[in-house]
Amino acid sequence: MKIKQLKYYLIPAFWLIVTLLMIGQDLLFSSMRSSQVVWADTLIFKIKWLLYIPITFFVFWLGEKLPLQSPYVLRNLLINLFVSLAISFLAVVVYSIIVTFCWNLFIGKVQFQVIFKRNLAVSLFNEFVNYWIILAAHKAYTIFRQFQQAQLDKANLEKQLSDAKLSFLKMQLQPHFLFNTHHNIIGLMQKGDTEKATRMLMKLSDLLRLSLKETNDDLVPLKNEVELLQLYLAILKIRFEERLDYQILINQDLQKAFVPPMLLQPLVENAIKYGIEPFAKQGKIEISAQNGQDKLKLQVKDNGIETFEHFNFGIGLMNTQERLKNLFGEDASLEIMSNTPENGITVTLTLPLLK
Structure with missing residues (x-):
């Protein structure tokens, strides 16, 4: 009343x-x-x-x-x-x-x-x-x-400003990986590899359908993010073939947790761009999740960059960090560490465990 x-x-x-x-x-x-x-x-x-x-x-x-x-x-x-x-x-x-x-x-x-x-x-x-x-x-x-x-x-004003900022970040983020995939398809077609380009285009259609469905939601089940990642990595697997190996180690229980949409994709994209693509060796990406005292820890690990000094903090990671800050404030964090003694980088996201 x-x-x-x-x-x-x-x-x-x-x-x-x-x-x-x-x-x-x-x-x-x-x-x-x-x-x-x-x-x-x-x-x-x-x-x-x-x-x-x-x-x-x-x-x-x-x-x-x-x-x-x-x-x-x-x-x-x-x-x-x-x-x-x-x-x-x-x-x-x-x-x-x-x-x-x-x-x-x-x-x-x-x-x-x-x-x-x-x-x-x-x-x-x-x-x-x-x-x-x-x-x-x-x-x-x-x-x-x-x-x-x-x-x-x-x-109300603070919420409207926050929603507007989050919407802007989503609009900035989604075309970022879509345009990259589109350029990959063009590259394959220019090489005459229409079979790979067709398969990549079909996967991209599925990826678009899934990603656009979540556009208006602030939080989605982690299961949706896993499905999106599987499609995204399948597209990249067509391009890199044996040069790319990946694992998604997230159990069914944690997949029920709620996270911001497209949270992990820019981390994986960053790992591909700076940890896999520049090197001739086989690249490995491991995506995992852990439950730690009412906190959800998500990790994206690659074996590419030799030292942390070579790491590039791209637009995807900056957007991810900004979205976490707007949604959860001090309750969420983004941490980047070198894999020692192995090569590569591990990006860890910590946010409230919401189910």
Whole structure:
């Protein structure tokens, strides 16, 4: 329930509690004096607090219509001053009518003028002060409501900015590997190897269908990423043949975990580009996943680059790091280490384990 709607329940509840507390106070004093409680007298004189229910609603309504803020502060203060005097006098009149009626009904005969003069002398100033207390409460309520709305607007804006940034990163990332594959197909066709080009094109169609299906999702099952990687590596296997060997070591249980879409593909692409493609020897890529204390650790390991100094931090890795930061903040990380004593690089992603 919104804060704005709560006032319709809180205002009556508040003044009902005040009325009960006032009655309880009379009962306590009567008990301390060991005197008998006059229920009719107590109820008649405490019923005045219930009159503040409509008064409070009116003051809140007037506070919305005449807010105490620039450029009309002085004007609205003067209007409230006159209204507060009128409301205070009217409250005394209404309360006096109610007391006179109830007194004549339950206790005995009393004239309205007597009750009115007594209430006018005793209560008029109190009603005036209470009006301004209620108005101050409305101002505090308004400030709180504005603060709450500002916080909500800020959160929505931050989410919109984050979503826009993530969408931009996805749009930048997907064409990156698609164009590379497209160039590979053109290269095969120029060499006259139409059989390989056809197989690669068919795999690319499957890859496109799978990758585009996940475009609008912030998180997808790791199983989807494994399927995408299998298609992507199958395309590269057509190109590199025996020069490329790969393993995907991710068990079925961890494949149920949720990860950002296209999380591992740029890491594999980076390993191919800098760890496999420049060398004549057979390249090996190992993709694995581990469960570590509510964290999911994903690794892409290659045997290409001899030293870490030769490593190139490409656009794929930069996008991956930025996406992890936007989605998980400090709960996710990207780490790059040399394989010692073996050649190659291991890229480790650590993110919350979500199932």
